[in-house]
Amino acid sequence: MKKRSKGRWLGLLSVASLLQAAGPQEDTVLPFPNAGFEEQAKGWSLCPMSTIVKGKAATGDFSLRTVDTDDGKGGSNARGPKISIDYTGRFEVSGMVLPISGSGLGIYVGAYTAKGKLLTGQSHVMAAPNGPKEQWVPFRGTATAPKGTAYLQLWVHSYSMAKVDAYLDDLEIKFKRDLSMKWAKDLGTIKQRLVERNLGGTDPVDVGSIVKDQQPDGNWADVKYDDRERTYWKAHTHCSRLLTLARAYRRGATDPKLDKQTLGQAVGKGVDYWAKRKPRNPNWWHNVIGVPRIMYRALLLAEPGLTPEQVAKGCKIVAEAKLGMTGQNLVWVAECNIARGCLEGDPAVTGQAFERIADEVRITTKEGIQPDYSFYQHGQQLYSGGYGKGFSHDCPYFAALAAGTTFAFSEEKVDIMVRYLLDGQQWMIRNQVFDYSACGREISRAGGGSSRGLEGACDNAAKLGHPRTAELLVMAERQRKGIGGKTPALVGNRHFWRSEYGVHHRPGYLASVRLASTRLQLSETCNAENMRGEHLSDGINYIYRSGEEYRRIMPVWDWRKLPGITAQHIKRAPRPGGGRGTKTFAGGVSDGQYGLAAMDFARGRLSARKAWFFFDDEYVCLGAGIRCQTEAPVTTSLNQCLLRGDVKVADDRGTRVLPRGEHHLKGLRWVHHDGVAYVLPTPGSLTVRNDAQTGNWKTVSHPLSDKPVTMDVFSAWVDHGQQVADGSYAYVVAPTVSDKGVEDYAKALPVTVLANRADLQAAYHAGLRRAEFVFYKAGACMVPSLGEVRVDQPCALMAVWSGQGLALSAANPE
Missing domain, CATH: 1.50.10.100 (Chondroitin AC/alginate lyase)
Structure with a gap:
């Protein structure tokens, strides 16, 4: 996968108010010294990966060759001569490229001030030489010189993790008059669309009360402007009220006493107060993203009722959202800049922000x-x-x-x-x-x-x-x-190998598994949220039928009996999340319809081999090699979800509905709850709890309430005891078997556990003629009536036998 350029270069550059631009009245080619390399390297700055070569040119004798062998040292760099300009606008960058091999060649245009300062932004005129190999093909793209540009400079750069061999020749930069004017005109289209999309529905808030309660200087007495709460910031209420007022201004208030002038003045006073008071939160997100995202909406909707000074003050607040982040944070700050460009009448700001979002995609x-x-x-x-x-x-x-x-x-x-x-x-x-x-x-x-x-x-x-x-x-x-x-x-199966995460869909259910490895960060704690998330990546196995099974259960959860995990019950409370897994063997394999997931798990002094094998109406859960030489009890949870209806079991006392409480069951064959059957291939012991559990949200997220919350919860787990030396478990989850059909299902279980050892875990579905294996080392496994499967290294493997022969799917979890 190709790596982004690290440079702060302008590719989709910005454009100032083009109506005031003093650019040419027609398309004009800019003077570009040595654009065809006939003066060889004159005017160009080259690194060892970029050379001027003779005998392979689109025209003339010379061209620029870039050869990057992917040494991870920053890619190749070739910088062209400075091209002076004294006007703003959009430009077309074009030339000829001859791709030899690979991809990852980028061409950028840097826009500089007279003092040599690179103006903010990044552009990508050509992402890679995608044309036919060994043929000269044209390329072209667009760039823009923003207000303040004194000269442009071309940069040819192969990404630092790319492998590429390509030639460039006959470069040209042309001012595009029509394109420049269209960009400025399109700014009005974007602004109108933003207004329409931010009107929202009918606001249930009493707008009249908001106006009435606003103080003469624009504040509200009930808003805690000095609040320092990092997650649920109370001062943010001020900005939310401005947006409510602005929507009422644009739509028209339902209260006839609230005319547009009154509403516009209320928004304006609120902007004035915030700009003067400057409330700040210790969590940067509110200052840089949260407040600007609300403020720009209020400004756009109420703009006709605001003074130019108030719009300018508001835009200064919105400008706190500075480009330069990654992922979703980048999208949020770019969103603010799209709107700010519309408010300031500057397509440069808007264009650059759109480009940054597109670049992040x-x-x-x-x-x-x-x-x-x-x-x-x-x-x-x-x-x-x-x-x-x-x-x-x-x-x-x-x-x-x-x-x-x-x-x-x-x-x-x-x-x-x-x-x-x-x-x-x-x-x-x-x-x-x-x-x-x-x-x-x-x-x-x-x-x-x-x-x-x-x-x-x-x-x-x-x-x-x-x-x-x-x-x-x-x-x-x-x-x-x-x-x-x-x-x-x-319907289908996916294993997201980059995230050690598997999902299995059937019409009646979704089952998921999240694994831990040294390659990934575990579920984090941040801003005092997820304070008990220590085990959230430890093989947690959610089972959804309606999707409501775990809704808001978190404050009452036993966080060491999360669905699917194996954990030791030490005296301290579960710690916050974060860190990384400690083992490399974690992953799965999928053919799109079926799959498996497995991991070599270790946390503290506890270790285990855990695997999940997904079929159609059921999936098999196996654990082996469980070891924990401490006095802390060790359990494996089958599930811990909201209690819905009866819990029915079949054990050495027969088939019955359990009363509320905690039950230590022996000779158990199956448990049924809320449409899901849990079947033990070999009868054994299990603890089932179907009773109320009490907790509070504050233990999970410190900013939330400590008011007690009580919920009815179903929980089932295997108790491995203390000083565990070689523990194991095996159970089948059938999420679509009814309570009336579970007995017959358990008697004729369609799946067989082929092996459940520390070196090998495997299951076979006779009806599907499908076997799934996790080999933790080289070895073999016999499949009844079908033969032996042997591997020479650790792997996850699926095999299905049909009239067309044997089909295999394999992956290396390490």
């Missing part, structure tokens, strides 16, 4: 969209349902906002957005609930885990003319109405 191995379409934020950390949810919502929004204008996103960027929604996000959702494993610390928020809003993302993406539009519309419908009726459920 890329496949990366750093923060952002990963090659498997999961999402990282705050390092190598799965955040698809947190920051990644906002990213998947906002990027299609801005692509649709820019559609049909000179700010429009390229087909490549649209394709990445669509794939991220369809091949990433939708696989982590059941009905309108985002799998909590993908949400990071946001599960400690009362509203965490909702996927609502992604229907709008699909609607916006569907407007962009992508070949997979029909799939987007199905996803949008599923988001609106849930699964059922004419909306088909998602």
